[in-house]
Amino acid sequence: MARANIARRQGDDFQARLFWLYASYLLDQHSPMARVAYETGPKSFDDILIEYQSHAAPPDHEGKPIFRRHIQCKWHTTGGSFGYADLIDPAFINAQSSSLLQRAHQAQSTHAPDGSGCRFELKTNWRIHPTDPLIELVRKESDAIDQDRLFDGTTDRSRMGQVRKLWRDHLAIDEQALASVTRTLSIAETSESLTELRARLDERFAGVGMKRVPTNRTSFFYDDLILKLLAQGRAKFDRDSFRAMCLQEGLLQQPDHSLPSLTIGIRSFMHPIDNLEDRCERMLNLVPYFDGRYIRNPADWEHRILPDIRAFITSAANSADLLRLILDAHASLAFAIGSILNVKSGRRVQIEQRTAGRRFWSTDDTPSDTSWPNFLFDERPRNQNSLEIAVAVSLTHDVSGAVRTFIEQQLPQVRTLLHCQPETGPSQLLVRSGRHAWQLAEALVQRLHAIRTTSHPIEHVHLFVAGPNAFTFFLGQHQQVLGATSLYEWDFDNQRGGGYSPSLSIL
Numbered sequence: 001m002a003r004a005n006i007a008r009r010q011g012d013d014f015q016a017r018l019f020w021l022y023a024s025y026l027l028d029q030h031s032p033m034a035r036v037a038y039e040t041g042p043k044s045f046d047d048i049l050i051e052y053q054s055h056a057a058p059p060d061h062e063g064k065p066i067f068r069r070h071i072q073c074k075w076h077t078t079g080g081s082f083g084y085a086d087l088i089d090p091a092f093i094n095a096q097s098s099s100l101l102q103r104a105h106q107a108q109s110t111h112a113p114d115g116s117g118c119r120f121e122l123k124t125n126w127r128i129h130p131t132d133p134l135i136e137l138v139r140k141e142s143d144a145i146d147q148d149r150l151f152d153g154t155t156d157r158s159r160m161g162q163v164r165k166l167w168r169d170h171l172a173i174d175e176q177a178l179a180s181v182t183r184t185l186s187i188a189e190t191s192e193s194l195t196e197l198r199a200r201l202d203e204r205f206a207g208v209g210m211k212r213v214p215t216n217r218t219s220f221f222y223d224d225l226i227l228k229l230l231a232q233g234r235a236k237f238d239r240d241s242f243r244a245m246c247l248q249e250g251l252l253q254q255p256d257h258s259l260p261s262l263t264i265g266i267r268s269f270m271h272p273i274d275n276l277e278d279r280c281e282r283m284l285n286l287v288p289y290f291d292g293r294y295i296r297n298p299a300d301w302e303h304r305i306l307p308d309i310r311a312f313i314t315s316a317a318n319s320a321d322l323l324r325l326i327l328d329a330h331a332s333l334a335f336a337i338g339s340i341l342n343v344k345s346g347r348r349v350q351i352e353q354r355t356a357g358r359r360f361w362s363t364d365d366t367p368s369d370t371s372w373p374n375f376l377f378d379e380r381p382r383n384q385n386s387l388e389i390a391v392a393v394s395l396t397h398d399v400s401g402a403v404r405t406f407i408e409q410q411l412p413q414v415r416t417l418l419h420c421q422p423e424t425g426p427s428q429l430l431v432r433s434g435r436h437a438w439q440l441a442e443a444l445v446q447r448l449h450a451i452r453t454t455s456h457p458i459e460h461v462h463l464f465v466a467g468p469n470a471f472t473f474f475l476g477q478h479q480q481v482l483g484a485t486s487l488y489e490w491d492f493d494n495q496r497g498g499g500y501s502p503s504l505s506i507l
Contacts, residue, residue: 012227016038030282032056034239037236041107042103070118104185112180121185138186262319263324264325313337334470335472351434353434361470366436373424374443388414389416389461390407392419396426464500484506
């Protein structure tokens with residue numbers, strides 16, 4: 001019984017922390033959220049309600065606005081998996097008679113009869129089983145059900161036909177009605193532990209000026225506070241009432257920094273779990289330009305993606321002195337963003353790094369340490385008459401061989417291959433902090449400057465980076481010193497013949 005009570009309490013804590021995460025956006029003037037409520041909404045989708053301002057409602061997977069999100073939390077103390085058949089089993093949601101799918105149907109019929117405007121979201125730390133058809137249906141860029149794949153025109157005997165038939169028969173509806181149900185349903189997997197969610201709240205509270213709880217304390221008073229507010233009938237908040245409650249409860253304080261901050265996100269591929277919209281005040285979605293990690297039209301790098309990034313970053317930089325940058329993006333884009341927010345931009349920048357956890361790196365986040373690995377530079381002459389140089393950076397893994405092959409085949413005009421590798425060899429955990437990444441970027445810039453001034457002029461740099469995006473961003477901040485720079489992306493999935501392909505050129 002004690003173990004069951006602990007599990008129930010931890011599930012309540014997960015729900016409470018998600019509430020505070022969303023509700024804190026009500027203190028952010030740039031947030032599109034209008035109202036956030038706890039334990040409000042249709043049955044089985046009543047843990048958290050989010051309402052958006054009508055003019056700023058986010059689009060769904062078909063581009064239609066989502067005005068309300070009804071979230072049901074399903075948190076477990078141990079790992080597990082589920083599939084499409086579990087959605088018709090009442091036991092999956094600890095119910096006696098009604099299944100999650102039946103609850104979704106009831107909610108959709110009442111709140112979104114035309115199948116739009118609402119999202120009914122299951123958020124769980126269990127995984128969809130890797131062999132279950134459901135994994136093919138949940139679109140990772142939106143957590144929505146892929147309508148084209150579900151209603152693919154096949155018979156009931158097909159893989160997707162079996163899903164449709166089971167769900168349709170369970171609800172006793174036709175396929176048109178099933179389409180309305182599944183269009184508003186989403187399944188969001190999360191890998192965050194309670195500890196990680198608390199760390200994210202600490203980060204969020206710092207940005208909006210809410211009282212932070214020291215990480216060395218076992219208790220987290222916010223978990224209990226929302227339950228007490230609920231008992232008082234105070235669990236629905238708009239911007240004004242939430243601020244008033246925070247003032248009354250003593251939850252507001254000045255942020256740790258004196259600069260107005262803005263958390264922004266840029267996405268060029270989908271992270272399988274992390275939903276940047278939940279963590280960013282402004283988002284730039286570049287995913288439509290790509291097929292997975294691969295550019296659909298190579299010309300878009302220069303003609304569409306770079307202008308989009310420049311406009312987005314410039315607007316953000318004009319809104320805040322401190323930018324907190326979250327990237328699910330190619331290394332080339334990290335460099336491009338750095339070139340826009342260069343060392344003369346007058347803006348402080350913190351960039352999220354997911355290596356060994358999730359934290360924001362900056363140039364001054366830790367004291368410098370003499371034990372940190374430094375670069376070893378190896379110059380290989382090739383064409384003495386050229387003014388172009390190739391730079392291979394091997395921080396996370398050795399790319400020298402692949403870069404050498406590429407320049408032999410594609411860049412024969414390159415004069416020198418400069419290989420930059422840490423003295424201890426590459427490793428995923430080699431770069432220790434933002435300051436370390438910045439120092440490594442500075443060392444590379446100084447080396448190129450020395451080559452340019454003491455040896456041979458350089459008119460063009462060809463850059464190949466295997467390293468954290470924070471390093472590439474800091475290197476991009478020195479693009480004016482580097483001069484004309486072309487970047488290249490690696491074929492991670494070996495779907496385009498392997499090797500490198502050109503991406504951006506920044507002149």
